[in-house]
Amino acid sequence: MSSLFPALSDPSAGPRPALRFGERALTYGELAAAAGALAERIAGAGRIALWATPGLETAVAVVAALTAGVPVVPLNPRSGERELGHVLRDSAPAAVLAAPGDRLPDAVGALERLDVDVRAREAYAPAAGDDEAPALIVYTSGTTGPPKGAVIPRRALAVTLDALAEAWRWSGDDVLVHGLPLFHVHGLVLGTLGPLRRGGSVRHLGRFSTDGVARELGAGATMLFGVPTMYHRIAEALPTEPELVKALAGARLLVSGSAALPVHDHERIASATGRRVVERYGMTETLMNTSVRVDGEPRPGTVGVPLPGVELRLVEEDGTPLAAWDGETVGEIQVRGPHLFTGYLNRPDATAAAFTGDGWFRTGDMAVREGDGQVRLVGRKATDLIKSGGYKIGAGEIENALLDHPGVREAAVTGEPDEDLGERIVAWVVPADPGAPPGLDELAGHVSRLLAPHKRPRVVRHLDALPRNDMGKVMKRVLGQDGAQGDA
Structure with a gap:
C-alpha cells in the first residue's frame, strides 16, 4: 500500500x-x-x-x-x-x-x-x-x-x-x-487530506467568517477553499472590510466548489481584489473531475478542463456522445478513470445503473463544452434541465443572468409543467429590496437581452431565502413546497 x-x-x-x-x-x-x-x-x-x-x-x-x-x-x-x-x-x-x-x-x-x-x-x-x-x-x-x-x-x-x-x-x-464540514469530500479529502499529502498545513476556521478568512490569509496562509455561499458573503463584505480585500489580494489561490459560483460574485471579488476564484468540479463518487488550472485562462462560469487521468464526455439522452464543442449543445457529463469510486455499498443494482457497459460513470450533471474544451455546468439532469418549446435549457445560465440584475440578491431556476411549452421556466428570486421586488416583465426582459428570448422566465416567485443544505447547495426539490408570492 x-x-x-x-x-x-x-x-x-x-x-x-x-x-x-x-x-x-x-x-x-x-x-x-x-x-x-x-x-x-x-x-x-x-x-x-x-x-x-x-x-x-x-x-x-x-x-x-x-x-x-x-x-x-x-x-x-x-x-x-x-x-x-x-x-x-x-x-x-x-x-x-x-x-x-x-x-x-x-x-x-x-x-x-x-x-x-x-x-x-x-x-x-x-x-x-x-x-x-x-x-x-x-x-x-x-x-x-x-x-x-x-x-x-x-x-x-x-x-x-x-x-x-x-x-x-x-x-x-x-x-x-x-471552514468546510468534515463529513464530505470537499472539506475532508481536499481540505484536510490534500494539504497533508503535500506536506503543507491546514488551518480550519471551525465556523466560516470573513474575519477568520482575513486573519488567516493575512497571517501567511496561501490558499482558501470555500463553497459559493461563502464566496457570496465575501463579495458582500468586501466594500466595508479593507483587511479582507488586502488578505484576498495576497492569496496564491482561491478555490470554489460543490456548486457553481455565480458570475456576479466572480466579478465582484476580482474587481475588488485583483484575484480570480478558481472553480473545480467533482462529486462524492468521482472526487474531482475538472478544474481551472493556475496557468490557464480564468473564465468565470466554467469549471476548467479534465484533470490528468480523467476521461470526460458529454452524451445525448440516448447515450450518444456529443461531438460538438460549441458552448451551446447541452449533454450529460460521463467520466471514466482511476479517480472513480468502486461502487455503492450493498447496492450492486445502483452501482450497475450508475455505469455504462464500457465503464463510464453517469454523473447526472448537465454541461456544455467550449471550443477549447472548457466545461461549463448548466445544472443537474433531474432538476436543472428544462425542456421548453423544443429547447434543452440549463438552469445555471439563467440564474447567472438573473444575478446580474441589481434587484436580485439570490436566484434559483426550475421548470414546471406547461401545456403549451412542455415546461415553463420559473425564477425563484430573493430580492435585494424586499419592499420593491423586481417583477416578471422586468426580469424576463433582462434575461432576454442577455441570453435568448426562449430562456426568459415565464413565472417569478419571491422568497425571503433559498433553501440550502450544509454544503450551501440550493435544495430545488424543496422549492414550491412552501408558499411563495409570484406572478406569471
Whole structure:
C-alpha cells in the first residue's frame, strides 16, 4: 500500500505545522505520533464510523484509519436519527471514533465508542495492503431515496490529490484555510487530506467568517477553499472590510466548489481584489473531475478542463456522445478513470445503473463544452434541465443572468409543467429590496437581452431565502413546497 502521507514518515518534517483548528494545533511529528497510537487501537477492526465534527480529532482519526488500513465512515453530526440509523445499519461499523466529550445521539451511542486522544504518542507505521482497498465510505445526500454509501478506494484519493497538485501547483509550502464540514469530500479529502499529502498545513476556521478568512490569509496562509455561499458573503463584505480585500489580494489561490459560483460574485471579488476564484468540479463518487488550472485562462462560469487521468464526455439522452464543442449543445457529463469510486455499498443494482457497459460513470450533471474544451455546468439532469418549446435549457445560465440584475440578491431556476411549452421556466428570486421586488416583465426582459428570448422566465416567485443544505447547495426539490408570492 503506497503511503498517502510521506511527510508523516519523514523525521525532518516533524517540527513543521500540520493542522490547526482554532487555538489547537499539531506538528507533523505530533500528528504522526497521535495517528500511530490510534492506528494501533483500531487495527483489524473492520469498518469504523467517525463522528465528524470540525476539530483536530476528526483529522487525526481519518489519518489513523488510513494508516491502519481500516475503512472509515464519516457521520454528519447534523443528520437526523432516521438518516443516521440508515447509515449505521447499512455500513455496520464495529465502533465509532469521537472527540472526548462529544455527545452522541442514541443511534450512534449504541456502538462501541473510542475517544480520539490527540496527545497520544506511538510510532507511525502504515499498514501494508492494496491501493484498491476501501479508504472511505461517504454517504450521498439521498435526494432520490435513502443515502447510498460510495466506497472510495485509496487509489482514488491519491490520484485526485496528485492531479489537483499538478493543476494548482500545490506544494508543501502552501497553507490552506477553510471552514468546510468534515463529513464530505470537499472539506475532508481536499481540505484536510490534500494539504497533508503535500506536506503543507491546514488551518480550519471551525465556523466560516470573513474575519477568520482575513486573519488567516493575512497571517501567511496561501490558499482558501470555500463553497459559493461563502464566496457570496465575501463579495458582500468586501466594500466595508479593507483587511479582507488586502488578505484576498495576497492569496496564491482561491478555490470554489460543490456548486457553481455565480458570475456576479466572480466579478465582484476580482474587481475588488485583483484575484480570480478558481472553480473545480467533482462529486462524492468521482472526487474531482475538472478544474481551472493556475496557468490557464480564468473564465468565470466554467469549471476548467479534465484533470490528468480523467476521461470526460458529454452524451445525448440516448447515450450518444456529443461531438460538438460549441458552448451551446447541452449533454450529460460521463467520466471514466482511476479517480472513480468502486461502487455503492450493498447496492450492486445502483452501482450497475450508475455505469455504462464500457465503464463510464453517469454523473447526472448537465454541461456544455467550449471550443477549447472548457466545461461549463448548466445544472443537474433531474432538476436543472428544462425542456421548453423544443429547447434543452440549463438552469445555471439563467440564474447567472438573473444575478446580474441589481434587484436580485439570490436566484434559483426550475421548470414546471406547461401545456403549451412542455415546461415553463420559473425564477425563484430573493430580492435585494424586499419592499420593491423586481417583477416578471422586468426580469424576463433582462434575461432576454442577455441570453435568448426562449430562456426568459415565464413565472417569478419571491422568497425571503433559498433553501440550502450544509454544503450551501440550493435544495430545488424543496422549492414550491412552501408558499411563495409570484406572478406569471
